[in-house]
Amino acid sequence: MTEAGVRTTCPYCGVGCGVIARPDGSIVGDPEHPANRGRLCSKGSALAETLADEDRLTHPLLHGRRVSWNEALDLVAERFAAVIAEHGPDAVAFYVSGQCLTEDYYVANKLMKGFIGSANIDTNSRLCMxxxxxxxxxxxxxxxxxxxxxxxxxxxxxxxxxxxxxxxxxxxxxxxxxxxxxxxxxxxxxxxxxxxxxxxxxxxxxxxxxxxxxxxxxxxxxxxxxxxxxxxxxxxxxxxxxxxxxxxxxxxxxxxxxxxxxxxxxxxxxxxxxxxxxxxxxxxxxxxxxxxxxxxxxxxxxxxxxxxxxxxxxxxxxxxxxLTGQPNAMGGREVGGLANQLAAHGRFDDPIDVERVRAFWRAPNLATRPGLKAVEMFEAVRDGRIKALWIVATNPAASLPRAQRVREALEACPFVVVSDCWPTDTTALADLVLPAAGWGEKDGTVTNSERRLSRQRPFRKPPGEAKADWWILAQVARRMGWDEAFAWNGPAAIFREHATLSAMLNAGRRPFDLGALATLDSAAYDALEPCRWPLPAGAASEGGRLFAAGGFPTPDGRARLVPTPFRPPAQQPDAERPLLLNTGRVRDQWHTMTRTGRVPKLLAHIGAPTATLAPGDAARLGIADGGLVRLTSADGSLVLHAAVSATQREGEVFVPMHWTHAFASAGPVARLVGAACDPVSGQPELKATPVAAEPVAIRWRGLLLHRRPVAPAEPDIHWSRIPLARGHALELAGSGELPQGQALTAMAWRLLDVPAAADHLEVVDPGRRVWRFATLTSGRLEACLFLAAAGSAAPLPTRETLAGLLGGPVAEGARAALLAGRSAGCTDEGGRTVCACFSVGLATLRAAIVARRLTSIAELGSALRAGTGCGSCIPELREIIRDVHAAAAA
The missing domain is CATH 3.40.228.10 (Dimethylsulfoxide Reductase, domain 2)
Structure with a gap:
């Protein structure tokens, strides 16, 4: 750690941006890192806000009961060993993640392929790279x-x-x-x-x-x-x-x-x-x-x-x-993290590679053929071929195609272990949950999209008893009888072994070569600067561009042009399902939101999963912008809010991939996605699933603010949850009729889910078709609920209006204002957030453009700082400037 702070690497995408964790708790871009030169995106800029330990997994849990590490590790070793003894090594599997550090990945791969003797280890990189x-x-x-x-x-x-x-x-x-x-x-x-x-x-x-x-x-x-x-x-x-x-x-x-x-x-x-x-x-x-x-x-x-x-x-x-999707997808590939790879860019179809890895690891039981890839792995779990499964740092119950079948597989599997930092849709289905160290606590390396290794250095202690993934895996390996092969004293020792293997029998045969780093001692490893491979022993500088003068790692040294006949998507739209579903990312969210979903400002731009349709499709189907739409595929159905946009081609619908059951009633969009995969890579087709779309009437809308992350259980209440500084907000839409009288009141208090001893407030106005409820504990606002039937003349308050009151004292004189949806000192005048880096809202932008006659992105940045951070909002800012001036001209 320097006076400026700890230099480490962002845990999000494959760009591999350098960041500095300062002693005051802030996190900024590292101006000396060659990947980003000090710049960060909206997610990277909010990293400090993801470090709260609230809701972290802090102790091993067996069927929800806290157990010791010794008991947990012994159990994993015993159960895996028993399955292997009775059914063979292919009856167990690991499913790991591009969120793992290279050292974690190396240990998992060595344990499964080298010593258990199966290649049934795959990674969520199968879904992206x-x-x-x-x-x-x-x-x-x-x-x-x-x-x-x-x-x-x-x-x-x-x-x-x-x-x-x-x-x-x-x-x-x-x-x-x-x-x-x-x-x-x-x-x-x-x-x-x-x-x-x-x-x-x-x-x-x-x-x-x-x-x-x-x-x-x-x-x-x-x-x-x-x-x-x-x-x-x-x-x-x-x-x-x-x-x-x-x-x-x-x-x-x-x-x-x-x-x-x-x-x-x-x-x-x-x-x-x-x-x-x-x-x-x-x-x-x-x-x-x-x-x-x-x-x-x-x-x-x-x-x-x-x-x-x-x-x-x-x-x-x-x-x-x-352009790599995850922070360490490339590092995982370097150690053979995919089921069809061997460590150090080794290949199962090359006997030299197989013998090289076998000899180096001293692993006579080394796997000699590829294992099951992600989609087929979970099918094998579902049909009983795999009887023990260890999932590390990923959430397949939300991210894999046919997510409902994945959940069924996990429920049916005799023994499921999940290592993670927070509760997820997947940890809820585990027999044993192991608390893992997270970003800021882990120590190791990652490799970005341009082959550049960077250090992830720890700057805080893991909460409770959380441990590094490499340590957890190595401890299980030692308990299974392979003590000597897994006896590292820290990540530097693992890295040296990884680098040494990369150089073994290489001599330019493989571009991946870290021989120059194979003798780093712990101090040199700690101080390692970002560097790009190839880095063979004796290299005078880092690796640069490759192959301009040939020298390809093929038997004859020549590259191959590969014939590529055109094939359309595996599933085609038809009369029953005429639209193609495309899934993907949104600007401020990451994966299944276990980290970003806890930061209020990262949900201020897009706060709910939305199905975006082309105007012509929406009009033909009777789907309104802001209404509800039901999408149905051959594998499932879900209800989402609809958005109508000319950015969509007709015949297509786009849904973000991030939201899970923890954040929305719709759950993961992967429930709809089919299991078609590329025949060569095994990567699933996540961007072309035929679906039907139909409107769902909204009978009423609601806003629920609560200190706890509650989730309505009623099937006709559609909700999305957004974190607040002191609680959570749920946007509600009902597709069923509101009950009447006492039944409506009972439903309201059920949604509020607060102690009976709380102070209950309510205003019922059937004439205006609005209902308002609040509960106070010791004079502090615990929760509030506002309901309005369709067609009501009384609008719902926005969450920004009341968020500041949640968890705070409400004076006697302020109770009427609270139930009216007003809160002194809390306004929503900025509107929907456009610039997440500096929390600049749509209304603020429009007002400034008009009042100051702003005509350019530069002027807008000077006035409000909007667009001067990561810049990902600049295209939207340009549209806003155009729209405001077009409206003024009209």
Whole structure:
């Protein structure tokens, strides 16, 4: 720790931003970290607010009963050993996470593959990066990102494919926009939705879902037909061009064919092809819109094919670039965290790799074939093939496809262990819950999207008895009889072993090489600066761009262009389910909200799961903006609030993936998603599920504020929960008629769920069709509930109006104002939050634009600071400026 604080790494996306935890408790961007140079997104800026220990898991729990660590660890070792003895090693499984540090990942992988003897260890990275891993392997011979972040600033053309970088990787997006302003970089976005990233683009190609391969097939044909291939580079360094071109011509041999498949205008396609063909410095950055597809691996290879064909790889401002979803998805892949990998980029189909890992670990029982991938793993749990399961730092009951089947699998499994920091939908289904150390408490490394290792350093103690994941796993391994192989005294020792294995029998055979770091002592490990691999022993500097001069880790040293025939999404819309459901992220939330869902300002921009439809679809189906809509797929049904937006293509509906049963009555949208997977990578298709949509009438609305995180159990009450500084707010919508008289009062007090000894207040006004209730404990507001029937002339108060009173004293004279929905000193004049970094609301922005005659983002930033933080709100700020001035002109 320096005087400035502890330098560590953000726990969110794969950008890998450096942060500094200051002694005063604040957390700021690290200006010396090369990934972010001091910038943070809205989530990173709010990290300090996620560190409260409220609701943390602090002690091992067996069926809800507190037990000692010794009892818990002994039980895990005994139950796993018993299952292995009776049913074999493939009857157990681990499901881990891109939230794990590399050292945690290494221990889990060594235990399962090396000593238990099964490859049944997979990770939630299967849901975000598996298709990229497979595509890299097919093209390059190894899972390697050839470019670096600087390429985004040195390119003349950046193509964003299936990437809303403005919201999902905002720090990198700001670097890209700075380059655009400085040197005129063109930006093309390829995405069915008009996302925030499209607002800054020179061209947006709103292609039909799943048609990327056809568009890219047409591109490589155009490059060949317009003499834009680098034949000399191809002859020296790659193979497979002719087969790839033949397949591409069959798929999309001319613009008319491409236009028919993609739904794009011929002129837009031609413009994109011309820009790509004539711009040597081109980067194609891709993310989940490419990966989360039943044709994801082919999409990745179709992108790489175009770069190999033009020799645009490993050069400044040129190359295919995978934008990683999680903070340590790449670190997990380095240690073999996926079921089809071995440690240190080893492959099961390479006998040399198998023997190298076996010898290094001294593990005669090493697994020799791939294990079950995520979706098939949980099917094996459900049908009884897997009888003991350990889940670490992830929430599959909310995130995996067919989430209801996953819950059924967990309920049926004889022994489920979950290691986590907070209660989740998954911990609720565990036999044994183990309290894990969280961010700020863990010690280790992560690897970001440009192959850069950074340290995550602890700056606070874990609450209660929470322990590091590596320690928990190693303790179980030792109890299972493998004491010597798991006898590390800390993460530095694990890292040295990991780095040593990466260099073993390498000599340039594999780009992943940390040999230069294999002898770090604990002090040097603690002081390790961010560095990018390859880092072979004796390296004078960190690794840079790769493959410009060939040297691919394939048997003949050549890259492979891979034929990619076009396949539409696995499930197609039909008369019964005419819309395609797309799922994805929103700006201020992360995964299943176990961390971000506890920060009020991160739910101020988008506070509830919403189904967004195109205006034409909404009108045809009778669905109103702000109303309720029921979505039904072949696997489930849920009710959500509806939003109508021209950003959606007709025939599609978008729902965020973050909300769970802890935050909304709808529960996870994964309940609707089917189990179709890419045949190569095993990655599920999360962005193309056929659904039906129908309106659900809202009979009444309500607002419930409570000190505790209550959840209405009635099936016709639809709710979403938002944290407040001293409690929680629930927005309610009822699809059933309100009961009358005493039955309504009884329902209200049931929703309030407060002690009988509390002081109850109520105002019933059936004439105006409004009902108001509050409960006070020792004169302090414990909870309040406001109900209004549909068509009522009396509006509900907003949560901001009353949030300041929750948990505080309410004087006798203030009770009438409380029940009227008013609170002195608490206003909502800012309206919905637009800039989360500085909590600037919509009404405040509009008022300032009018009063000060503001016309630009820069003026708005100077006046209110809006947009000067992470910048992810800038596209919306630009829309607000346009709307205000358009309204004034009208």
């Amino acid at each position: 598996a298709s990229t891993v497979a595509g890299h392997g097919r093209a390059f011979g190894a899972d390697v990102v050839p470019g670096i972040y600087d390429d985004l600033e040195e390119a003349d053309l950046v193509v964003l494919v299936g990437s809303n970088a403005a919201w999902c990787h905002p720090v990198l997006h700001r670097r890209l926009l700075a380059a655009k302003a400085r040197r005129g970089t063109r930006i093309v976005t390829i995405d069915p939705r008009r996302t925030a990233a499209c607002e800054e683009a020179d061209l947006h190609l709103a292609l039909a879902p799943g048609s990327d391969v056809a568009l890219l097939a047409g591109l490589i044909v155009h490059l060949a037909d317009h003499d834009a291939l680098d034949r000399a580079w191809l002859d020296a360094h790659a193979s497979g061009l002719e087969e790839t071109l033949a397949t591409a011509r069959t798929t999309a041999g001319d613009l008319d064919r491409v236009a028919a498949i993609t739904g794009l205008a011929r002129s837009d396609i031609a413009l994109f092809y011309d820009w790509f063909a004539t711009t040597p410095r081109t980067v194609t950055a891709f993310s989940q819109g490419v990966n989360q597809s039943s044709a994801g691996t082919d999409k990745v290879n179709a992108i790489i094919n175009c770069h190999l064909a033009t020799g645009r790889i490993g050069k400044p401002g040129a190359g295919p670039f995978s």
